[in-house]
Amino acid sequence: MEKKILLANIETPDFGKFETFRKQGGYAAVEKALKTMSPENVVDEVKKSGLRGRGGAGFPTGLKWSFIDKSTNNPRYLLCNADEGEPGTFKDHYLILKNPHLLIEGMILSSFALGANTAYIFLRGEWFYLMKILDQAIEEAYAKGYLGKNILGTDFSLDLYCHPGGGAYICGEETALIEALEGKRGNPRMKPPFPAIKGLYQNPTCVNNVETIAAVPWIINNGGCEYANVGIGKSTGTKLISACGHINKPGVYEIEMGLPVEEFIYSEKYLGGIKNGKKLKAVIAGGSSVPILPTELILKTAKGEPRLLSYESLADGGFETGTMMGSGGFIVMDETTCMVKSLLNYSRFYHHESCGQCSPCREGTGWMEKILHRIEHGQGNMHDIDLLVDIAKHVEGNTICPLGEAAAWPVRSSILHFRKEFEAHVINKKCTFNNG
């Protein structure tokens, strides 16, 4: 049996309603934590679980929580990052749509652990209909005494708000999210100070991804050790993977960490193989900002071992032959895909979404897009290919926030693994794929 932690029971009719969720065991973790555990206990269980942030960077959640400055009497905040702007990533959206109360339950537990009495869900503005779902669920939770003053008669109180963003990808970066929540331009802040010391309104703040927070109730119900038993190595628990592209069954899957990539792509239980019987060409495994890998390297590591869906296995080989788990947006491309055109698409996105504060990102992302545009349309030169790599290297690592890297990695890895295709565009003075 495959493990379902986040998407368990979601097919139950009316699962998004409080009563149904409660009947299936929902909110039991809140009762357990608030009545029998201290905030430190909750942090400890999460530490034991080995849960790592599901927003992209994979930082250990329990450790991140322990950085929160508890030395002041200032209010603390928990912010749930529901901005989900990475192309190819749509798992948080699905989780909220199907299981809004699980997120709320996780918010209560996480806020309790952090000592936060106010929490926000920062939701991508375009998802107005999700906001209605969340607002309704929040209202139900208030009515049943799971939110508000003295939850379940304990001395813990929590106010939870859902706040729509303006729909800019950069507002998903945690400090830009804080700026946006404060009503300002969503420009990332310089770090340090980190949000754990000075975040929202200059107070200690923790920003966590939707999926991260939604994993907490299960950990509290079953214990951190039990969670750590699921998965493989330091990649514990389950992971939501949103799969799209040339596959038979696109969608959001909850997999146990460690599932072989080959099984994920080809088995009927998951993606059901490549559409129209075509051949697999490449995969971007963690949302568009992680390095792209060609078939041979996504199915097997450079050492010839089967590649698994886990932080370690995906990263095996580093930049040269590996990639990253990222946010879990699994983008599959078949043999008809033009790598230049698909890279152009991503580059256009990062160019459009750069906030424009740092010179290398502001100017470099646009420059890369324009060169790619020329190459794709048969107006490139051979030296443009090396120029692209050079620009990417100078954007990478020299910026305030990781959007610089997000823009540079696809360029560097596409050219690393598919250079011949870029050269063919230059030599033939056109795109030879013509795949529309």
Add this chain to the structure above:
Amino acid sequence: MVKVTIDNIEVEVEPGTTILNAARKIGGKIVPPAMCYYSKLKGTGGKCRTCLVKVTKGSEKDPRPMPKLVPSCSTAVMDGMVVQNITSPEVLEARKAIVEFLLINHPLDCPVCDQAGECDLQNLSYEHGLSETRYEEERRTFEKIDIGDKIQLHMTRCILCYRCVFVADQLTEKRVHGIMNRGDVAEISTYIKNSVDNEFSGNMIDACPVGALTDKTFRFKSRVWFAKACDAHRNCTHCGGKVTVWMAGNDILRVTGRKDKYGEVEEFICNECRFEKKDLKDWVIEGPRKISRESVISQNHYMNKNKPEKKK
């Protein structure tokens, strides 16, 4: 006090000092350039990335090197830190790249720009720039706009350093100006055709490192190196009244704040002093402004020149 070593020179500074300011304490060639940091404005820095340096040892306690280059203007020193600026080929390469990025959308129209001779970008590209551009694509251009009766904005030259935004934020009431849009289509603008006309807005012109914000009362009157710069003061009810006046004969062509060797004003001045007091009678002249021999502005001014002694 904490000890930090920059390009093999050790200096002691207050805890909390940034690497840039520690380097400024040493002075000379090892001071990283800064396009967006402005010591007189809170919260500036970190954006342009021209001041990136390499930290090869974090501190005595944690000697690990920092994994990436760090902005010296906003990274605090730690006791025992070791920093490389011009001694690091990696830093110089990154800086060259940053200059290239900054020049992508800058027209390099120095021959007709009022900032020529006082422009940080000009100096920066002279020292770190390439002699040829690798950029073949279309560059962005803008019409000039008057953002107030005294200030003209030439966005084409703007490098989006945000200094003027910080001036507006920190020195002026009823702020009407800031940055619109994202990425490389971001631009400085006023809020729905508002104009910038409060008492301290002129300081944006002084803070602007390039010629994007110019003084309409001075535009095209003279190249700065032809003007005679004198420190002057007057009794002012709005500001300290300490300025530099720029003259041709006895005509005052321009009034600015007094700038230090890093191009930052010592004190902000009000618009009345800057734009309205153009008569010699308005001012008490203190004497010629000392300008560094290295600056182009010192051209044609042979102040205090010591002739080398004849060898016997």
